[in-house]
Amino acid sequence: SLNQCPLIDSLIAAPGEAAVGDTIAVQAVAHDVNGRPLSLAWTSNAGTFSDASAAATSYRCTASGTQTLAANVSEADGSCKDSASIQVDCIGGDAGVGGTGGTSSVDSGAGGATGGTTSTGGTTSTGGTTASGGMTSTGGTTSTDAGAGVSLAGTWISEIKTAGNEMVPIVGSTAANIDLVIRLAVTESAGTLDGQLDICRLNATTTPNASSLVVTFTPTVIATLTGNGTEPAFNAEVGAAVPFPAITILSGINASGTSVDADSDGHPGVTIPSDIGGLISLDAYVGLTIKTTLTSTLTDADTINGTTNFSTNGTVFGSNNTLLTSGTISVTPSSTAVPFTATRLDGDVPCSQVLTHF
Secondary structure (H helix, E strand, C coil): CCCECCEEEEEEEECCEEECCCEEEEEEEEECCCCCCEEEEEEECCCEECCCCCCEEEEECCCCEEEEEEEEEEECCCCCEEEEEEEEEEECCCCCCCCCCCCEEEECCCCCCECCCEECCCCECCCCCCCCCCCECCCCCECCCCCCCECCCEEEEEEEEEEEEEEECCCEEEEEEEEEEEEEEEEEECCEEEEEEEEEEEEEEECCCCCCEEECCCHHHHCCCEEEEEEECCCECCCCEECCCCEEEEECECCCCCECCCCCCCCCCEEEEEEECCCEEEEEEEEEEEEEEEEEEEEECCEEEEEEEEEEEEEEEEECCCCCCCEEEEEEECCCCEEEEEEEECCCCCHHHHHHHC
16 A cells, blocks of 8 residues: 655644843644654754654753744654644743744645655644733733633543444454543643643444454553643633643553563563453563543633544554454544543543543
């Protein structure tokens, strides 16, 4: 089959402007439909990156003016790649003069080249005058009341249900109903918002015949489905966008694609019991990569509404049955913008308590 190139879905820079010497958080979200590992490199016409190969990193302004930040993503062998860029403003002089700008974002156009280089038809949103600590979201919605911020600290919980597709060895591709329960524990510290995303439940039931494939995410595996993200501190306001970072969860696999015995059972990856049509039962040893992005608005002090784009891809390292020795798996929603509602609980609430709400 033809190889499809990776695609950069979006670029985010927050804030959209900063004083010379200050930093801007930048983030690239990309995917490869073939599930191949990707390499990313940031470049700029001026300034420095704290880690030019990380999807989420920071850019430091070293010269005044409008600077162009480019993200270049490619497959491991460099044969197939995509690139996109975003502009930020670096302001000369005292960091306190002129305030800090909003969030700049680039959303890539759909589609990608096959077997070649893809260009993205993204747009940059920088419209609106933003007060210090405010945020400008895509489309120019601007928060200007820096003094009316709402604390986001606590545990935000949501159950997400959607139709999708499941691809697994032996069975192949089949329609599925996806049920996902997440918790995002947010803490505030000087200058940053830190979030820990945990997947408390992940069920993908094949349709129309639910008995054709049953995959069980055991509590031991669920305990490994956790990831972290950081955003620069900002004033969250009711009616304004909330710039959650994109978070990648690796379970049973590391960033280089090597297996990790994350559930400590003596097998590579994490062990996922599976039953195929009541005829074949096996334990698959899998490395999981779960990616999620959230586009959201604070609708009241304890409610966030928005959409999420998430995917689960896995590498099969083996099983306890000779029928399955290798392969790949994926669980993908039908939509790249699945609606969700998150509500806040006070304190750091564990998954065991979160599940009692759904």
